[in-house]
Amino acid sequence: MPGGSEPLISQQWQPVPGAPAAQIYPFIRKIDTLSSDSCLIQTPDIILLIDPGGFPEQAENLVRITEELRKETDRPVFVILTHAHIDHFSGTVDIPAFAHTGVFVFAVQEAGAAVLESGDGKMTQADLLGQAIRPFPIGLPLVTAERAGAAGIPVSLAFSNGAEVTITRGETPGGLAWERIGFGTGPVLDVYHTPGHSPDSICLQVGGLLFIGDVLFAANPGIAGLCGWDQSALICSLDGIESLLSSGTVEVVLPGHGRVIAAADAKRMFASIRSDARALENIAELNRERAIETAAFAEECMEQVNELFTIMAGRLYYVTYVMEELGEDDIAEEVSRLIKGDAIDELLEVFRSFADEHHKGGGVSIHLALKAGQVIGKLQRSFDGPELSRIIDPALVQRAARLLSDYTTMLRGFCPPRERAECELIGHLESLVTGLSVPACSDSDLLASDDDDSTFTRLLLNRIGMQPLLSDVTFTFSAGEKSLVVAIDHDEFKDLVTYILEDLVGIGADAITLTIHRDNDCALITLRGTGCTASDAAKTEGGFLGRLSDRAGGTLTSVTAGTEREYSIRIPGLI
Amino acid sequence: MEITTATRDGAIILSISGRIDTATAPTLEQAINKAIDGGNRKILLNFSAVTYISSGGLRVLLATAKKLKQPGDKYALCNLVTEVHKILKLAGFTTIFSIYPSEGEALAGW
Structure with missing residues (x-):
């Protein structure tokens, strides 16, 4: 005893x-x-x-x-x-x-x-x-x-x-x-x-x-x-x-x-x-109303987390595949260890099963919110962000990390102030889409590095892992003004535009047009994809992207008709 | 997840329905391996009723690509729903194997 x-x-x-x-x-x-x-x-x-x-x-x-x-x-x-x-x-x-x-x-x-x-x-x-x-x-x-x-x-x-x-x-x-x-x-x-x-x-x-x-x-x-x-x-x-x-x-x-x-x-x-x-000064009271709101955000968040982590794992598997094709099995093995794909799949499955049972049995919001918090905490420990960012698109990794962090912040009861700052929208968008159109590692960089094995390997992995999102589509940028200054949250706005472009590319758009112009005292940004293979409606108002747009400082709408999908972001208060 | 198998124009067509996740990905891999082990070198996966694919499912698709790279081998996917197409596209998989809108276009185009 x-x-x-x-x-x-x-x-x-x-x-x-x-x-x-x-x-x-x-x-x-x-x-x-x-x-x-x-x-x-x-x-x-x-x-x-x-x-x-x-x-x-x-x-x-x-x-x-x-x-x-x-x-x-x-x-x-x-x-x-x-x-x-x-x-x-x-x-x-x-x-x-x-x-x-x-x-x-x-x-x-x-x-x-x-x-x-x-x-x-x-x-x-x-x-x-x-x-x-x-x-x-x-x-x-x-x-x-x-x-x-x-x-x-x-x-x-x-x-x-x-x-x-x-x-x-x-x-x-x-x-x-x-x-x-x-x-x-x-x-x-x-x-x-x-x-x-x-x-x-x-x-x-x-x-x-x-x-x-x-x-x-x-x-x-x-x-x-x-x-x-x-x-x-x-x-x-x-x-x-x-x-x-x-x-x-x-x-x-x-x-x-x-x-x-x-x-x-x-x-x-x-x-x-x-x-x-x-560290928990001024957190909001966790009552029934906040639990309902947090649980709703948990489900939206987990849907996006699921997509982002599957894409990140898929990119790494792709890099691994190419390296194996090149006979670089050791490097392929090293790359495959950067994300615990099976563990992540299991965690996402745990949450999905829990959420299914929750909806079937009329569960309590706080339990769903806490479950998401538990799963997200484990997800945060399941990938090495800085190492991953050396191989796949850092913006993808940062977005995944930010999503997890946003949920934890909300669950903790913090209400972070909206960090809106003045921004010249046309230059900001031009810079963003340029970054999504050109390879992170140029041909000349790669060729110049062939004397140094480790540099060449790093750049090669980089080149394979970071495929520019807009490389396979015909992209047109059109601005009706020379300059439009608004107040936005830079990170949230960048994420919003990236999510939208990913959606258009993901549904098979062969051409994307981004137009930006003044509409009374608002800036109106339109992103239209044509030749899309999908015809179901996009989730915007009230959904994840709608809330993201709100946090960024704008209002999002979308229309899907036939093979075309168009998103509009309206940002009020031109400066 | 359910898998039905059919033969058409000399190819094996595996029509999959449901979710390809941690629990079901091994079953898909077994079904594909069985077809390849049976001497079939033209595999078309019809994903019209696949609602979700996890990273485990993506790994099965890549493993199949590795097995079917001899001259004359054919491997493609068709009829993808939006969400699954988006995952494959953004993960970079569309450069490894072809994706077609329909079975007919796949068999005519590969």
């Missing part, structure tokens, strides 16, 4: 390190947002059920185990919530044992008690997760304002389940409000108030075990900004918890979700969380 500083085993009784009279039965789940981990602790005096979770079957199982323990030795039971988020307790709401027997007394920090007794859908996150919540009574509010005035003086309380407890209030050296609860002669429970993830978040210590609720995830995209989240309180709490971890009394840390962590590892993780939390 494990003990001491060894990891705890899920669903097995084992001694509590540092408290030999106590035993622990952890119920550790794979991390998700539906249900927390749970834990039972028994001492000769008491049974503690920490965070019964979001699933009725999880809570029922814990009730069954508790009843077996009480048959052996009848003891009072306290259900302690590390905070009043619905994934930590909603599994109990329809189980009669919790509501009617009087055996289970719920305990949560005072602010959480108010939330649960009033059935607050926002603070419990029930609204965000599309769930209903009914009020229920809290027998033991923890770390109360009332007891703050009696620091150091033990207060005795008696409960319906027969428990008699003694609570002593204090403050830790790290500045956390703290209560020590004695249940009899056995080990005590220390409760530390650690707001930030929620106002009522607490950490619990029994012997060498520290239960930390969800503070480990409090700075994560899609978690930071939840209703009740507080950046400055979180940073103070993190400082206080780090101080506890440094005190030497904690051996194992139990997060509210996922596996247990050794105290030394947790300390390193807390330093990183604090750094993340410090």
Whole structure:
């Protein structure tokens, strides 16, 4: 049986390190947002059920185990919530044992008690997760304002389940409000108030075990900004918890979700969380409306990500193919390692399956948004941007990276200001399309490099990998004015025009005409492809390109008729 | 993904429907290899009902191109939907094998 500083085993009784009279039965789940981990602790005096979770079957199982323990030795039971988020307790709401027997007394920090007794859908996150919540009574509010005035003086309380407890209030050296609860002669429970993830978040210590609720995830995209989240309180709490971890009394840390962590590892993780939390100033609240908006952007974004990554992987495979044809197998092998195509395909497939299930089952927006965040985080680690940019079009790689970053920014709740700057549109567009028309490496550069093997190889890869987008089409540029100055976001505008040109080339246009002229106080840019092989309508208004155009500073429309497709970008406010 | 096989004008035509992704790309590769191993050196892939191709699918298309490069070999794709055509075009694959609007044009033109 494990003990001491060894990891705890899920669903097995084992001694509590540092408290030999106590035993622990952890119920550790794979991390998700539906249900927390749970834990039972028994001492000769008491049974503690920490965070019964979001699933009725999880809570029922814990009730069954508790009843077996009480048959052996009848003891009072306290259900302690590390905070009043619905994934930590909603599994109990329809189980009669919790509501009617009087055996289970719920305990949560005072602010959480108010939330649960009033059935607050926002603070419990029930609204965000599309769930209903009914009020229920809290027998033991923890770390109360009332007891703050009696620091150091033990207060005795008696409960319906027969428990008699003694609570002593204090403050830790790290500045956390703290209560020590004695249940009899056995080990005590220390409760530390650690707001930030929620106002009522607490950490619990029994012997060498520290239960930390969800503070480990409090700075994560899609978690930071939840209703009740507080950046400055979180940073103070993190400082206080780090101080506890440094005190030497904690051996194992139990997060509210996922596996247990050794105290030394947790300390390193807390330093990183604090750094993340410090960067989260002025983020928007993550409520139901923002979750819906983020989920919609997630799906648009993933559609584009799917296309861009498939094209990037395809370009690399193409380069690999050509190098193999040239007998340069080593270089081909090296190039093929620059992108993890299979891993990327699998990630994209994971999101698609999730999104399909989400739409079939009427899923909750925040789950889709978080799934996209998880997949995008892994995609960001699956390719080496700078190395790829040496072989395939850097603009393609930058666009993919920017798309991933834009989504993470939105999920985090940041609202970056639109970076619009004055731009002479005609010169800007001429420069852009010139870059898309000529090879990145000219014939003369390639020929001049044949004395140096490594330079020749680099330029050859460059030449093969960077095929100019407009090389196979008849391209016409026509400007009705000499100069048109507008305010746009340069990067977004460049991406918009590139996406449009890629679309026209991709649907087989044999000729593309770009015209730009003044239309009252607007600049009007028209990109028309003719000889296209496709006839289905382009997605513009309200879609990904529409939003991109809006961010760039313009309005996008499109018309598809027969073998022609025309995009129009109208940019107001000629300067 | 479903694959039906037909013979026309001395060529094997594999008509594919559905998604060519991580799960289905190996099945496509097996079907193509079976045709080549059976002595067929003229392979036409009809993509009229292919709605999506992943990078794994692109790799199968390239692997086939490598196998069919002897004099007299023929390898082409036809009837691509817009999204798939766009991926192949932008990945640069249209310089490796030909893409035709229809089976008839492929068989007449390759």
